[in-house]
Amino acid sequence: MxxxxxxxxxxxxxxxxxxxxxxxxxxxxxxxxxxxxxxxxxxxxxxxxxxxxxxxxxxxxxxxxxxxxxAPPHVHKACGAFELPSPAAVDAAYAELAGRGVVFHAPPSDFVWNARCCYFADPDDNLWELYAWLDGGPVGDVEPEKAELTA
CATH class of the missing domain: 3.10.180.10 (2,3-Dihydroxybiphenyl 1,2-Dioxygenase, domain 1)
Incomplete structure (x- = not known):
């Protein structure tokens, strides 16, 4: 099953x-x-x-x-994410959305999980992430077990 x-x-x-x-x-x-x-x-x-x-x-x-x-203000319970095609696209989206009045926690940065990311919240403090993988792609991928693929 x-x-x-x-x-x-x-x-x-x-x-x-x-x-x-x-x-x-x-x-x-x-x-x-x-x-x-x-x-x-x-x-x-x-x-x-x-x-x-x-x-x-x-x-x-x-x-x-x-x-x-x-939840009290500034308490995040979930995070939605937009995967963008490149780190440059993260920077461009950040500039576009900030220009529309979206308030970000900080400008885009490169993080230890090998992605360029930035974060903002909607009016109800629902957290959003814009991200793109850096060269080498994501880290920590887990190979699915063969048994699960045939089940």
Missing amino acids: TPFAQAFPITDICFLVEDAERSVAFYTEKMGFKLRRRAEGFADFTGAGVTLALWEIGHISQYTGVSGLR
Whole structure:
């Protein structure tokens, strides 16, 4: 039997947000996502990859019973990432987004995991990374076991 995560791809990333309107503005105006669906307390967007969705914390809590507790400011619980084709593309994206008012933690830097990266947060402190592998590519790849490939 194929393990669950190998049979079903991740199709959506959903961030829980305080204010959907504020977050929709950030993701459309600053990041360039295209709004695909909009409903009370919810929005999702098309981009170049996985669907990004936003769901107001109070709305999901009211209808599903999921906790409505909020993390204090500047506490990150997840990190979304954009893999760019080159370190130069990271620098260019940083300049473009900073020019649109996206506030980064620091300019792009080369890190010990052999990638050029920079980080910013959306209005609800959801953390984002822009990265590209440096020469030599990623470090720490693990070869899949042959038995898993044939299962």
